[in-house]
Amino acid sequence: MAKQLLKGNEAIAEAAIRAGVQAYFGYPITPQTELLEYMARRMPELGRVFLQAESELAAINMVYGAACTGRRVMTSSSSPGVSLMQEGLSYIAASEVPCVIVDVMRGGPGLGNIAPAQGDYTQIVKGGGHGDYRMIVLAPATVQEAVDLTRLAFDLADKYRMIAVVLLDGSLGQMMEPAELPPFADGAALGTPPAWALTGAQGRPKNVVTSIHLVPEDEEQFNQQLQARYAEIARTEVRCHEYATADADLIVVGFGTAGRVAQTAVKQARAQGLKAGLLRPITLFPFPEQRLAELARQARGFLVVEMNAGQMVDDVRLAVSGQGRGGLTPAVRFYGRMGGIVPLPDEVLGALKALAETAGHTPQPSPVSCLPLDGGPVAR
Amino acid sequence: MLADVVLEPEITYTRPAALADTYTHYCPGCTHGVAHKLVAEVIDELGLRERTIGVAPVGCAVFAYNYFNVDFAEAAHGRAPAMATGIKRVLPDQMVFTYQGDGDLASIGLGEITHVAARGENLTVIFVNNAIYGMTGGQMAPTTLPGQKTASSPCGRDVEATGLPLRMAELLAGLPGTAYAVRRSLHNVKEINRAKKAIRTAFQVQQAGLGFALVELLSSCPTNWGLPPLDALKWIEDQMLPYYPLGDYKVADGVEQL
Numbered sequence: 001m002a003k004q005l006l007k008g009n010e011a012i013a014e015a016a017i018r019a020g021v022q023a024y025f026g027y028p029i030t031p032q033t034e035l036l037e038y039m040a041r042r043m044p045e046l047g048r049v050f051l052q053a054e055s056e057l058a059a060i061n062m063v064y065g066a067a068c069t070g071r072r073v074m075t076s077s078s079s080p081g082v083s084l085m086q087e088g089l090s091y092i093a094a095s096e097v098p099c100v101i102v103d104v105m106r107g108g109p110g111l112g113n114i115a116p117a118q119g120d121y122t123q124i125v126k127g128g129g130h131g132d133y134r135m136i137v138l139a140p141a142t143v144q145e146a147v148d149l150t151r152l153a154f155d156l157a158d159k160y161r162m163i164a165v166v167l168l169d170g171s172l173g174q175m176m177e178p179a180e181l182p183p184f185a186d187g188a189a190l191g192t193p194p195a196w197a198l199t200g201a202q203g204r205p206k207n208v209v210t211s212i213h214l215v216p217e218d219e220e221q222f223n224q225q226l227q228a229r230y231a232e233i234a235r236t237e238v239r240c241h242e243y244a245t246a247d248a249d250l251i252v253v254g255f256g257t258a259g260r261v262a263q264t265a266v267k268q269a270r271a272q273g274l275k276a277g278l279l280r281p282i283t284l285f286p287f288p289e290q291r292l293a294e295l296a297r298q299a300r301g302f303l304v305v306e307m308n309a310g311q312m313v314d315d316v317r318l319a320v321s322g323q324g325r326g327g328l329t330p331a332v333r334f335y336g337r338m339g340g341i342v343p344l345p346d347e348v349l350g351a352l353k354a355l356a357e358t359a360g361h362t363p364q365p366s367p368v369s370c371l372p373l374d375g376g377p378v379a380r
Numbered sequence: 381m382l383a384d385v386v387l388e389p390e391i392t393y394t395r396p397a398a399l400a401d402t403y404t405h406y407c408p409g410c411t412h413g414v415a416h417k418l419v420a421e422v423i424d425e426l427g428l429r430e431r432t433i434g435v436a437p438v439g440c441a442v443f444a445y446n447y448f449n450v451d452f453a454e455a456a457h458g459r460a461p462a463m464a465t466g467i468k469r470v471l472p473d474q475m476v477f478t479y480q481g482d483g484d485l486a487s488i489g490l491g492e493i494t495h496v497a498a499r500g501e502n503l504t505v506i507f508v509n510n511a512i513y514g515m516t517g518g519q520m521a522p523t524t525l526p527g528q529k530t531a532s533s534p535c536g537r538d539v540e541a542t543g544l545p546l547r548m549a550e551l552l553a554g555l556p557g558t559a560y561a562v563r564r565s566l567h568n569v570k571e572i573n574r575a576k577k578a579i580r581t582a583f584q585v586q587q588a589g590l591g592f593a594l595v596e597l598l599s600s601c602p603t604n605w606g607l608p609p610l611d612a613l614k615w616i617e618d619q620m621l622p623y624y625p626l627g628d629y630k631v632a633d634g635v636e637q638l
């Protein structure tokens with residue numbers, strides 16, 4: 001199929017439809033709304049379910065119910081709406097029913113604004129709801145990647161009976177780029193509903209979907225089962241994009257749009273003689289900690305670029321801690337913009353040069369955050 | 381010699397197939413068990429056991445799925461109607477019902493129940509009103525009567541501070557998507573029989589695709605009311621009935637003919 005000029009939000013919607021999504025439930029919120037509107041048009045055309053819920057709280061619980069039937073289902077929202085879904089996400093994770101969530105992030109906290117941001121890293125990657133659960137988190141940096149990862153999200157959700165999240169910022173949701181859509185998933189390949197699904201207990205014992213384990217030993221055992229699955233995923237499902245890392249001694253790390261901007265900065269840095277490289281995690285859970293640890297052996301410093309006050313940077317620090325030559329920890333610096341501002345390549349290049357001047361193979365003291373007095377970007 | 385006369389015992393009642401052969405965790409004298417039995421009998425009589433999906437609440441009935449022999453999901457507190465919506469929209473041929481307490485339905489889940497009624501969602505809702513939060517140990521519910529003492533209204537519900545109890549059957553009857561909204565009681569045999577008829581109608585409304593159907597059941601909570609079981613049934617009659625009159629608050633066109 002040829003490339004088409006597609007808007008991020010709509011491309012994700014069409015990719016989900018082609019992945020065989022049978023039901024969509026959602027609530028309008030900028031900068032995600034085109035996805036919902038696209039579904040409102042397309043799903044009924046295909047005889048599938050579209051329903052605008054009365055809130056994100058209802059939407060996620062409709063997803064929960066529909067997911068219990070074993071069909072492919074999804075919702076999409078943006079940061080404040082995803083906050084409201086956290087209760088449901090915890091229940092769904094604990095019930096082991098698969099579904100897909102798309103979070104098109106905007107500026108926060110609070111009502112914030114509708115400009116692109118990456119402030120949901122913590123609530124999505126670490127699990128903003130109660131208890132020890134994880135979701136598979138996929139972070140595209142282009143419209144094409146958003147299309148591809150949407151398909152992957154459904155496949156991984158089904159495979160592991162987990163929630164898979166496509167996490168992107170508002171600029172990618174709103175941006176138009178050429179992208180190629182995949183063919184429709186083969187209906188037969190999607191198969192009959194799995195054995196655990198609620199479909200009416202016809203000729204079989206009843207099925208129950210629940211998240212309660214009242215006896216502490218049972219609850220602990222169930223948690224161990226979940227953790228074992230998460231550990232398996234951490235071994236097998238890590239994905240990242242690398243650029244010029246082979247001989248790099250300065251590694252820039254960023255996901256989604258921040259990673260894409262950082263790649264331009266890395267190119268500029270190379271042109272100026274710096275041995276810079278980029279690691280852009282595509283899966284945020286599982287996190288590419290192994291690969292970062294490997295890179296720590298060759299790198300004198302890491303620069304983490306995010307559109308938030310520094311959320312993923314903590315995971316980078318953990319991954320490289322003590323992994324440098326001689327068991328030392330390479331320098332880890334952070335450059336971030338907040339409030340819905342996308343960093344420019346020049347800014348990232350500046351931060352990279354500052355890192356190049358100071359970072360060596362000496363033990364690093366624990367990092368101290370400092371906010372510039374003029375209220376500019378955060379650097380620490 | 382006299383021939384042995386063997387009298388075959390006549391079986392007049394058996395446990396419905398839709399009800400599991402197990403003990404329940406309900407307190408002695410609690411009418412949740414009666415409500416379960418009625419729902420199971422109706423599911424059997426309408427031949428729906430193999431194509432019904434229930435949604436359990438958070439509340440004393442949280443383990444309802446252990447007691448019914450049908451597919452079941454367990455919802456978050458108050459969200460059963462939204463979850464049921466998701467199931468019903470994907471599987472419209474299944475009979476989907478929620479079973480909810482008054483804290484679940486009338487307090488934390490007021491938004492969800494109101495919107496399923498507003499949408500005229502084809503669902504059956506069994507609403508057990510015991511005027512209290514049972515599971516958490518007897519706190520005030522939105523249905524707690526004026527002056528009623530609970531663990532969180534120790535001096536009696538002060539309506540100046542907390543308002544008056546919600547009459548859910550009446551409230552939901554006012555929405556255009558509601559096809560059937562009635563209140564029944566479980567305090568004596570006659571009312572239990574009437575309750576069963578209403579539950580039957582509420583499932584038939586769904587079968588016929590007429591819209592949202594709710595049966596509110598006045599129910600006892602001897603443990604948290606601090607009353608022996610029989611006194612608790614009397615308390616329903618004396619205290620609850622005056623504030624919560626039994627009756628049919630919405631019977632839409634077409635329901636009568638079912």
Ligand SMILES: Cc1ncc(C[n+]2csc(CCOP(=O)(O)OP(=O)(O)O)c2C)c(N)n1
Nearest residue numbers: 438439440457481482483484512513514515
């Ligand atoms: C979000 C959330 N808030 C509070 C609770 C605690 N909780 C469990 S059951 C319940 C009240 C249930 O009362 P009701 O719905 O009247 O049912 P009953 O137990 O009386 O049958 C509460 C507040 C919870 N489980 N989840």
